[in-house]
Amino acid sequence: MATPAQDIAISPNRLARTVSNTLSVSPTATFHSPPNSFGGAGFVRTRTTGEKQLKPFDTQDIKILLLENVNESGRQKLAEQGYQVEALKTSLPEEELIEKIRDVHVIGIRSKTKLNERVLREAKNLIVVGCFCIGTNQVDLEYAAKHGIAVFNSPFANSRSVAELVIGEIIVLARQLGDRSNELHNGTWNKVSSGCWEIRGKTLGIIGYGHIGSQLSVLAEAMGMSVIYYDVVNLMALGTATQVPTLEQLLNEADFVTCHVPELPETKNMISAPQFEHMKKGSYLINASRGSVIDIPALINASRSGKIAGAALDVYPSEPAANGDYFTNSLNQWAEELRSLKNIILSPHIGGSTEEAQRAIGFEVSEALIRYVNSGATLGAVNLPEVTLRSLTLEERNHARIIYIHHNVPGVLRKVNEILGDHNVDKQITDNKNEVAYLMADISNVNSSDIKEISDNLEGLSSRILTRVLF
């Protein structure tokens, strides 16, 4: 038998074939018989660490759809696992998405693809969603959890990029640099200082002091700004920043107001006509969070009246699906009016679009997906309880990992353990989030015929949402 070190050296194709030592049962997937290698002399190890690599079923059977130009680092990592990966540069119209999603076990998206109930209902084989971004508002997280679909994101890999963009925008707005640049592009020299300012000594008001807001706070202070912030949570101030108790106070005091809150019902139109009233005359507004946070017609009025001296928007209620698409009134009815305003920076949702951020997100999210597909660990999942078990080792032959996602109702553990009762349950862990519970158990003394029986019995329980057996 090959030693683990020798196994590492085998060709990728052979590796992909030979690691097919596990199976998974989803509500609709057909049962995959354990390969002959299960428990036999041909059992192949893929790591040198003594850790046994579990695989859900033949690796080449795992189908992954990546949309919205997910970074190559992520695509490559997933492909290296032997999975079938299809990567598209754009998001898809809903009907096309529904056609495609029926077939896949894993989908990777960014902020544009809407995985709503209508779409997820058709995703019969889907076990996991990777949001290659921070925001997860584009996914119906509750529906996904109730159907055993885990959702992962990258909680802070692009935070710094957004914070740096905002610093740039503060200076560009204060100096009317966008307008000057446009004028000169059009052949007009217009050297002015009226209404142009240094940012030193000005007050930055940050709404939402999370990963991005707090990072921005540090950068802004380093540039000589005073920072105040408003957040629904009481949070430790960095540097000499100060938390203010109300949004109104922040709006009254800030020269620059910047929004870094998630898309929630409570943050919809958080800055609308009454809030513009509270802002200082000649102040500036920045939004690189979500398009729903600012009432754009109210912003257009505030700009036309001179209440605000400028604004920078990176996000919009409706955003084009692909590069090259038009940003016109057919997309947002006020688009052309917005485009005509003075000292308004409009960027195409690029807050997190840097090489550094996209590469890091590609690695981070693809790793979470691989971990989930191969070992069932939910660490970092945003909609399921976070559950993990230490890896099975190479010595643990004829062990299987049971993953049972179920409704959180009384008596389930007893029934599950009755089903697992003929085997030694080496380790078991369970946790719940809202109405959904996630159970992982490693059992030993399992042979290939037991696996189908265990799986069928678990699938027969009324509490079952999704069963997977990895070995």
Ligand SMILES: NC(=O)C1=CN([C@@H]2O[C@H](COP(=O)(O)OP(=O)(O)OC[C@H]3O[C@@H](n4cnc5c(N)ncnc54)[C@H](O)[C@@H]3O)[C@@H](O)[C@H]2O)C=CC1
């Ligand atoms: N333009 C872009 O490319 C990007 C945009 N984003 C957006 O930025 C948002 C913020 O990102 P992070 O800082 O990482 O999120 P975070 O979750 O770390 O911080 C959000 C903060 O907002 C606070 N908050 C929630 N509701 C609030 C309310 N009603 N009023 C005041 N504060 C409230 C929270 O308590 C939290 O401190 C994301 O949800 C995402 O939508 C994120 C990355 C890139």
Ligand SMILES: O=C(O)CCC(=O)C(=O)O
């Ligand atoms: O880069 C993207 O596509 C989305 C960035 C973003 O808005 C996020 O990370 O939430």
